Amino acid sequence: MACFSSILSRSGAHYECVKLRERLLLIVKDRLGVDHRSTILASGDLAGTYGQLGRYAEAEVLQVQVLKQRTMLLGVDHPHTIVASANLAGTYEQLGRYAEAEVLEVEVLKQRIRLLGVDHPDTIVAAGNLALTYRQLGRYGEAEALQIEVLKESTKLLGVDHPDTIRASGNLAATYGQLGRYAEAQALEVEVLNQSTRLLGVDHPETIRASANLAWTYSQLGRYGDAEVLEVDVLKQRTKLLGVDHPFTILASANLAGTYGRLGRYGEAEVLFVEVLKQRTRLLGVDHPHTIIASGNLAGIYTQLGRYGEAEVLFVEVLNQRIKLLGVDHPSTVVASGNLAAIYGHLGRYGEAEVLEVEVLKQRTKLLGVDHPSTTVASENLAATYHQLGRYSEAETLRCNVLKQKTRLLGDRHPDTLLATLSLASTYKAMQRYSDALELATKAHLGSIETLGESHSYSLKLAAFRASLKGKQPLK
Numbered sequence: 001m002a003c004f005s006s007i008l009s010r011s012g013a014h015y016e017c018v019k020l021r022e023r024l025l026l027i028v029k030d031r032l033g034v035d036h037r038s039t040i041l042a043s044g045d046l047a048g049t050y051g052q053l054g055r056y057a058e059a060e061v062l063q064v065q066v067l068k069q070r071t072m073l074l075g076v077d078h079p080h081t082i083v084a085s086a087n088l089a090g091t092y093e094q095l096g097r098y099a100e101a102e103v104l105e106v107e108v109l110k111q112r113i114r115l116l117g118v119d120h121p122d123t124i125v126a127a128g129n130l131a132l133t134y135r136q137l138g139r140y141g142e143a144e145a146l147q148i149e150v151l152k153e154s155t156k157l158l159g160v161d162h163p164d165t166i167r168a169s170g171n172l173a174a175t176y177g178q179l180g181r182y183a184e185a186q187a188l189e190v191e192v193l194n195q196s197t198r199l200l201g202v203d204h205p206e207t208i209r210a211s212a213n214l215a216w217t218y219s220q221l222g223r224y225g226d227a228e229v230l231e232v233d234v235l236k237q238r239t240k241l242l243g244v245d246h247p248f249t250i251l252a253s254a255n256l257a258g259t260y261g262r263l264g265r266y267g268e269a270e271v272l273f274v275e276v277l278k279q280r281t282r283l284l285g286v287d288h289p290h291t292i293i294a295s296g297n298l299a300g301i302y303t304q305l306g307r308y309g310e311a312e313v314l315f316v317e318v319l320n321q322r323i324k325l326l327g328v329d330h331p332s333t334v335v336a337s338g339n340l341a342a343i344y345g346h347l348g349r350y351g352e353a354e355v356l357e358v359e360v361l362k363q364r365t366k367l368l369g370v371d372h373p374s375t376t377v378a379s380e381n382l383a384a385t386y387h388q389l390g391r392y393s394e395a396e397t398l399r400c401n402v403l404k405q406k407t408r409l410l411g412d413r414h415p416d417t418l419l420a421t422l423s424l425a426s427t428y429k430a431m432q433r434y435s436d437a438l439e440l441a442t443k444a445h446l447g448s449i450e451t452l453g454e455s456h457s458y459s460l461k462l463a464a465f466r467a468s469l470k471g472k473q474p475l476k
Helices: 002-010 016-031 036-051 056-074 079-094 098-116 121-137 142-157 163-180 180-202 205-220 224-242 245-260 266-284 289-304 308-326 331-346 350-368 373-389 390-411 415-430 434-452 457-468
Strands: none
Touching: 002 098, 016 079, 036 079, 056 079, 079 098, 079 121, 098 457, 121 142, 121 163, 142 163, 142 224, 163 180, 163 205, 180 205, 205 224, 205 245, 224 308, 224 390, 245 266, 245 289, 245 373, 289 308, 289 331, 308 331, 331 350, 350 373, 373 415, 390 415, 415 434, 415 457, 434 457
């Protein structure tokens, strides 16, 4: 029975495997007792299957018990005990308990180095796991340093086509994405997807994950059509292989919803985001990081639909949860502050918006640097508030800098660059510099039609703005 369950697990038949492993654990526990090594092994195997199915709370219960038993029977430095620690840390990460995961992973890495050496494959895996937790904690520099080393070691020991090396490339690419280095991320992710497809097949979970990661990067680069094609396929594959309630399937729904939002298809985005929030609340609880992200995403769509009151309620709750769980300086907390400030701006509460936005810009500049996309967004938002407050010179300074950065980093046809152009043009209009405003708006409008199409919301906004300038006389 144990051998057959292992075959099912390796083949990805987790739903069939879990029933067999649950039955096996009951039999072994009844015949051999809870502390027998076969019972402990069966518990660990069942916990692993629960994790594959996204049933992380059930996995945690078993893994905590396995770790206690292995520590008591084998000692803290036994390889099986170290594996148990690493498995529990992985579950803590899936549950959003990143600080607890870090404590275990730091210890596992120390033990691996001391007992096996820095070049052992198990040590490299431990370093990679710790790097992923650093990324979740917003410590992108530390994550990148570890992941570069992991990729080098994995390539040297296992070769470029080994699944662990491919996974290491994908993880480094994801960190580049968080650092706003999208071109570097894309280069790695395209290669990862090609390798995974060639070596593992299109339906393998690693290949599907590579498609999802590349789609996210395409979205950040403004290639929304390319992102949508990949994300629709990822959602279909994960629904078929994992079921609708698996965390990876829910993540695929959320990613597709985000792309629909960027394409201006807000109704379709809202439908998906509402369902994602319901699923995550039911399966993970209201304080799980993924549930909080879902709340923020839905609030963002409410903002686009002009439902600012509903958006504010969600954004206030998200900010409170972020501060409680992550602290005020975590990148996700800073994002939540910026989102709430934007809502205050829409509601005409510009004084409250400015207070938050000044702080957000300081934090992002300190944590991410002046050229990071998130810092640029913070500058844009503060500029918009200055504009609304009639402080046009301050708004112009910030918006000129933003447009230069976006043109340099993204190109003049990227949707974000087009919006930045419109924003600066609107400030020029308010300053009665109508010829400057018309020149910018015309360039952006033509670029938007070419890139996004004439019926896209950005193109329509730009057309309306150009029309508003007709008959305006330049300031003498």
